[in-house]
Amino acid sequence: MRRHRLVIHSLVLLAILSLACSTAAAQKKSGNGFDAIARHLKTRYQAKKKSIPFLGLAKFAIRIVKPAGVKSINVTLFENLKDTGELPDNELSGMMREALSAEWQPLISLRRRNGDQVYVYAAEAGKDVKLAVLVINQTDAVIARVKVDPNALRKFLDDPKIMGISLGGNRQQQAFQPTQSETGK
Amino acid sequence: MKEAVLKLLATRAYMLACAALLFMLASAVAQAQEPARLELATLDRLEPRAEQTLNITMDGKVLQLALRFLSDKKPNEAKIKEAVAGIRGIYVKRFEFDQDNVFSAADVEPIRSQLRSPLWSQLVEVRSKKEGQNIDVFTMIDGGKINGVAIIALDRRQVTVVNIIGPVDVDKLTELRGNFGIPDFNIGK
Numbered sequence: 001m002r003r004h005r006l007v008i009h010s011l012v013l014l015a016i017l018s019l020a021c022s023t024a025a026a027q028k029k030s031g032n033g034f035d036a037i038a039r040h041l042k043t044r045y046q047a048k049k050k051s052i053p054f055l056g057l058a059k060f061a062i063r064i065v066k067p068a069g070v071k072s073i074n075v076t077l078f079e080n081l082k083d084t085g086e087l088p089d090n091e092l093s094g095m096m097r098e099a100l101s102a103e104w105q106p107l108i109s110l111r112r113r114n115g116d117q118v119y120v121y122a123a124e125a126g127k128d129v130k131l132a133v134l135v136i137n138q139t140d141a142v143i144a145r146v147k148v149d150p151n152a153l154r155k156f157l158d159d160p161k162i163m164g165i166s167l168g169g170n171r172q173q174q175a176f177q178p179t180q181s182e183t184g185k
Numbered sequence: 186m187k188e189a190v191l192k193l194l195a196t197r198a199y200m201l202a203c204a205a206l207l208f209m210l211a212s213a214v215a216q217a218q219e220p221a222r223l224e225l226a227t228l229d230r231l232e233p234r235a236e237q238t239l240n241i242t243m244d245g246k247v248l249q250l251a252l253r254f255l256s257d258k259k260p261n262e263a264k265i266k267e268a269v270a271g272i273r274g275i276y277v278k279r280f281e282f283d284q285d286n287v288f289s290a291a292d293v294e295p296i297r298s299q300l301r302s303p304l305w306s307q308l309v310e311v312r313s314k315k316e317g318q319n320i321d322v323f324t325m326i327d328g329g330k331i332n333g334v335a336i337i338a339l340d341r342r343q344v345t346v347v348n349i350i351g352p353v354d355v356d357k358l359t360e361l362r363g364n365f366g367i368p369d370f371n372i373g374k
Binding site for chain 1: 232235236237238239240241242243244246247250251253254255256
């Protein structure tokens, strides 16, 4: 009887441990997914990472202000890509799928004969939506990660305001105001 | 000792075979659950000839994410939301060419052959010699309800195939024209 209980306890412990390990591995993969894409660009195309001035400040401001429902943004720019060739890199989509964890779902892929490629992946983050975008052409590449609150974005599109300051003026109101002829006056 | 090793190996091989069988069964069940899903990858041979290739993959989860961006208050967006309700996936593949007649009917044949299944029936056929535009709309009817739609839209420089999975109201389908990569076709409205 005691032996049975010991076996059951061991199995439960093993299940908990394996669950914890798989969760940690999934989180690790998610965190490293973008690094893996960056590594591919660096090794496959000898791409050089380009720093964007004031990006840190912009990211901080975005976290505070959350303009248009954008809660966070991360942009990495690469330049001087070599050996891009004329045809799209067939390995790129497979590499992205491999790099990003299962929570990321492919949404759009666009490939042009001149080598331009765009890949958009989406993932759910509670009530927010995360988007991962890779844009690559013969000389440059951009990896962007955005976390957006769709409700806030919708509200922004209806009434473009940042920190209470209207960006659209009263153009929208005017656009929806009926003209005299429409009201029949 | 040897016997014990052999027994262990045999047990492992048996377990692996069972796992493989279960995986195959699960794949078959998944395929059977979505009989309206077309194998669009059969069009990939067009890619080397195309100037631009667009793939849109919106399965149930992504579709629900995309719908969050649409407002209930705006009539157009509310109609789209209503049209998409219940749809389990929208898949679009579009090839654009820089010259006329780079593709032939044979290139689209792998899709048409899937639509020859008795489950599919053709709803619309539009042929425009002047514009070189051909549009075919197929529906999969299951239990008296439309459970999938396939659209093949061809013109001289473009091939678009749309596959919608799930219950679709054909009247509402027109609301989706020009959205989610679906061509702005006219099916009699």
